[in-house]
Amino acid sequence: MERKQYQLGDIVQMKKPHPCGSNEMEIIRLGMDIRIKCVGCKHSVLVPRAKFESKLKKVLRSNSSAPEQGEQ
Ligand SMILES: [Zn+2]
16 A cells, blocks of 8 residues: 655645535644644644544645655
């Protein structure tokens, strides 16, 4: 399975859209728990990292300005 790369400030898409209709969430805190904020309604939720990763569909936009490293 591919490991998902994400970092603070990234916009991510979750498997289930938020009740407000938006499925874009911004990562606003990283730690043992991850705080994400809905881009649509600005509501933020705190989820355990394992739960976040299981619900994460993909990273839409990365906050990083560094080029991606394709080498292993
Ligand atoms: Zn929302």
